[in-house]
Structure formats: C-alpha cells, structure tokens
Amino acid sequence: MAEAASRSNGARYAGPLAAELADDVLARFLRYVVIDTQASVDSTGYPSSAKQLDLSRLLVEELREIGLEDAELTEHGYVFATLPGTVEGAPTVGLIAHVDTAPDEPGTGVAPIVHHAYAGGPIRLPGDPTQVLDPAELPHLAERVGHDIVTSDGTTLLGADDKAGVAEIVAAVAYLARDTAPRATVRVGFTVDEEVGRGTDHFDLERFGADFAYTFDGSGLGELETETFSADQLKLTIKGVGVHPGTAKGRLVNAVKLLADVVAALPRDSLSPETTEEREGFVHPARIVGTTSSATLVLIARDHDDKKLAEHVELVRRLAAEVVAREPQASFELEVEEQYRNMRVALDRHPEVVAAAETAIRRAGVEPVHSIIRGGTDGARLTERGLPTPNLFTGGQDYHSLREWASVQDMAAAAATAVELIRLWGESVAGEPG
Numbered sequence: 001m002a003e004a005a006s007r008s009n010g011a012r013y014a015g016p017l018a019a020e021l022a023d024d025v026l027a028r029f030l031r032y033v034v035i036d037t038q039a040s041v042d043s044t045g046y047p048s049s050a051k052q053l054d055l056s057r058l059l060v061e062e063l064r065e066i067g068l069e070d071a072e073l074t075e076h077g078y079v080f081a082t083l084p085g086t087v088e089g090a091p092t093v094g095l096i097a098h099v100d101t102a103p104d105e106p107g108t109g110v111a112p113i114v115h116h117a118y119a120g121g122p123i124r125l126p127g128d129p130t131q132v133l134d135p136a137e138l139p140h141l142a143e144r145v146g147h148d149i150v151t152s153d154g155t156t157l158l159g160a161d162d163k164a165g166v167a168e169i170v171a172a173v174a175y176l177a178r179d180t181a182p183r184a185t186v187r188v189g190f191t192v193d194e195e196v197g198r199g200t201d202h203f204d205l206e207r208f209g210a211d212f213a214y215t216f217d218g219s220g221l222g223e224l225e226t227e228t229f230s231a232d233q234l235k236l237t238i239k240g241v242g243v244h245p246g247t248a249k250g251r252l253v254n255a256v257k258l259l260a261d262v263v264a265a266l267p268r269d270s271l272s273p274e275t276t277e278e279r280e281g282f283v284h285p286a287r288i289v290g291t292t293s294s295a296t297l298v299l300i301a302r303d304h305d306d307k308k309l310a311e312h313v314e315l316v317r318r319l320a321a322e323v324v325a326r327e328p329q330a331s332f333e334l335e336v337e338e339q340y341r342n343m344r345v346a347l348d349r350h351p352e353v354v355a356a357a358e359t360a361i362r363r364a365g366v367e368p369v370h371s372i373i374r375g376g377t378d379g380a381r382l383t384e385r386g387l388p389t390p391n392l393f394t395g396g397q398d399y400h401s402l403r404e405w406a407s408v409q410d411m412a413a414a415a416a417t418a419v420e421l422i423r424l425w426g427e428s429v430a431g432e433p434g
C-alpha cells in the first residue's frame with residue numbers, strides 16, 4: 001500500500017489512531033492470510049490440522065520482537081503472551097482471536113488483492129470471474145467507497161475470519177509497547193480450531209490469567225456482540241429390524257424410512273435456518289447416516305432463549321416417539337449434547353466489561369452497534385467458564401465465502417479500539433473499573 005496515499009486521505013479513517021495503525025495492520029494481515037491455517041472437521045487431533053501452528057509459531061516470534069518476552073506456544077497450540085501494564089491495581093485484560101480458517105472453501109494458496117481507494121461498482125475477482133462482489137447486493141461494500149478493500153483472487157477464502165482479528169491485536173500491542181499512556185496489562189491469546197467448534201477445548205483460564213477478555217472475531221464496523229445462541233447437538237438413532245429384502249415380508253422394520261418420517265415431520269416454514277432470522281431459533285437436521293436396521297440423524301438446535309431451546313429438543317423427541325409408536329418393534333434413542341450457552345446472562349453480571357468496550361469503540365471514532373450472534377464464539381464458552389468475553393468487530397465481511405473481504409480502514413478502527421480498551425482499563429484504578 002502506498003503510505004502517502006493512505007495517509008493523505010485521512011478522512012476515510014475512523015480517527016487519527018486508526019490512520020496511524022493502518023499500515024501495520026495491513027502488512028501483518030497480508031503476511032498472515034497467505035499462511036494456510038484451515039481447520040479440519042474430519043480430524044480428531046488437536047489442533048485439527050498441524051498447519052495452523054505455522055502461523056502460531058510466526059506469531060510467537062513477532063510478539064517476542066515487539067517485546068512480549070514470555071510469548072509461548074502451548075502444548076495445545078495456543079499462543080499466550082503478556083504486555084505488562086503500567087498502572088498498579090489495573091486489571092489484566094485478555095485480547096483473543098483465532099488463527100484457523102473455516103473448512104467451507106479452499107484455504108491453500110491465498111493470493112490477497114488490495115483494491116486501493118475503492119471507486120464503487122462491482123469487484124470481479126480475477127482467479128474466478130464468476131465471483132463478483134456487487135455493491136447492489138452488499139450494502140456494507142456500497143458504503144465503503146474510498147476504502148482500501150482486501151479480497152482473495154476468488155479461488156480461496158481470504159481468511160479475514162479471523163486473521164483480521166489476529167493482525168489487529170498484534171498491531172495494537174506493538175503500538176502499546178511503544179506508547180507512554182497509562183495502560184492495563186494485556187494477555188494475548190491466539191486460539192486454534194475455533195471454526196470446528198473446539199477453539200477453547202484446552203484453553204487454560206488459570207494459565208491465561210486474565211480478569212476478563214475481548215474476542216476480535218466479529219464483522220462490520222462498530223459491532224459489539226454480547227449475545228450468542230444457546231446450542232445443543234442432538235443425535236437421534238432409530239432402530240428397526242433388518243431382514244434380507246427377499247424374505248422380509250411382515251418382518252422388516254426399516255429404520256431409514258422411519259427416520260425419514262421424522263425429518264419430513266419437522267417444520268419447514270419455521271424453526272429452520274432457511275426460514276428464520278434475528279431471535280428466531282431452529283432445529284436443523286444436518287447429517288444422516290444409516291441402514292435398515294439402524295439409522296442416525298444429527299441435528300443442531302439453536303435459540304437465544306434457553307427455555308425455547310429446550311422446547312426445540314422436546315419437539316424432536318415427541319416427533320420421534322410418534323413415528324416409532326407406529327412400529328411395535330422399532331425404538332429410538334435421543335442423545336443431547338450441550339454445545340454452548342448464550343453469553344448474555346453471564347455478561348449481564350459484568351456490565352463494566354461491556355461498557356468499556358462501548359467507550360473504547362467511541363474513542364476510536366466509531367459508533368458502537370449492538371448486534372446478536374446467530375451462532376457462537378470462543379467468547380461464549382469462555383464466558384460460561386467464568387471469563388467474561390464479549391466479541392468485537394474486525395472489519396471483515398462475508399465470512400466463509402470466496403467473496404470474503406475486509407476494509408483496511410475498518411480493520412484499523414478495530415486495532416484502535418483494542419488500543420483504547422487497554423488504555424481505558426489503565427485509567428481505571430483498582431475497584432473502580434471504567
């Protein structure tokens with residue numbers, strides 16, 4: 001990026017701090033996205049793909065260069081590091097992002113393109129001309145004329161989810177390490193396997209040692225997320241009676257057909273991801289395997305309200321019971337696994353953590369936007385385990401697709417927010433947080 005050009009048009013930045021951080025954020029981001037860190041759904045190892053550690057190791061080196069001497073790669077592949085604070089009695093604040101990228105689209109051979117000073121109009125990605133970012137369909141892009149927009153070449157993910165967050169945190173601590181303003185102690189945490197739902201499986205809260213934390217794993221400018229879904233995974237197994245089809249008359253009880261009846265009985269125009277939005281929950285058949293004698297359906301149930309979530313689970317149980325009741329020799333089993341819970345309830349007990357995020361976003365020159373997550377975050381699980389962790393924006397957009405993109409100006413605003421957060425918590429004296 002031409003530095004002179006980026007600085008001469010400072011009006012596009014959220015504020016002076018964002019403008020100052022932009023070049024470093026972009027340089028780090030471009031360095032990180034070319035490293036393939038795709039997580040794997042099929043693996044049982046941890047992390048699910050060893051290549052995630054390629055980036056983690058680089059991050060340890062970079063953090064040490066910045067002066068975070070204790071930067072370490074844990075035995076489970078997390079990067080932990082400390083930037084000591086300058087104010088006695090100030091809290092220890094965690095800044096968290098994940099190094100892995102989603103398995104949905106290719107993650108190898110990422111070739112990022114910076115579209116300088118976006119002039120408006122469709123952006124056609126050169127590696128696959130069918131991949132077009134059309135501002136007519138992407139209102140956030142339409143609002144970013146004049147921004148520097150980063151995309152892939154259209155054949156891979158970009159990986160802004162969550163390398164934007166990683167780059168913003170590293171740029172923020174690099175800045176803070178040179179800064180003379182009072183600040184709180186920072187604990188940096190870079191996780192693995194967030195995209196396959198195992199980002200915090202081995203995250204040792206005691207070793208991390210933060211009083212509370214912020215994930216930088218959101219999306220559009222100013223977003224502050226304090227509410228996730230509550231999530232259960234259901235495994236419904238129906239047992240029938242398998243008999244050779246040539247001699248099956250009057251004896252075969254086909255588990256595949258019974259399970260198909262359960263799927264057919266699920267609501268279509270409601271309670272489905274494809275027909276719901278905002279605070280509407282769903283129960284979603286995601287995978288099906290089986291034979292005539294035994295067939296299994298994996299479903300996910302989601303709702304922001306735990307009581308409603310329990311109702312969705314009961315709906316599946318009732319439908320299965322009704323179907324199976326028609327066949328005296330059939331039976332079913334329903335396993336329910338809790339995945340994560342809406343972090344809102346726990347965060348409501350720590351309003352100062354959320355209030356500080358709002359103040360920091362404003363200080364960075366951005367108006368906070370409260371949004372709810374139709375999904376989970378690492379922060380949801382950490383919050384549940386006792387580390388209050390709301391989620392902040394990164395400036396990345398259209399995640400998990402070949403058309404993923406990020407605004408350099410918005411990424412810089414996120415880095416500025418991280419800096420302001422740590423300064424803010426340094427200003428608060430012990431016992432009187434922000």
Ligand SMILES: [Zn+2]
Pocket residue numbers: 098161162194217
């Ligand atoms: Zn993410």
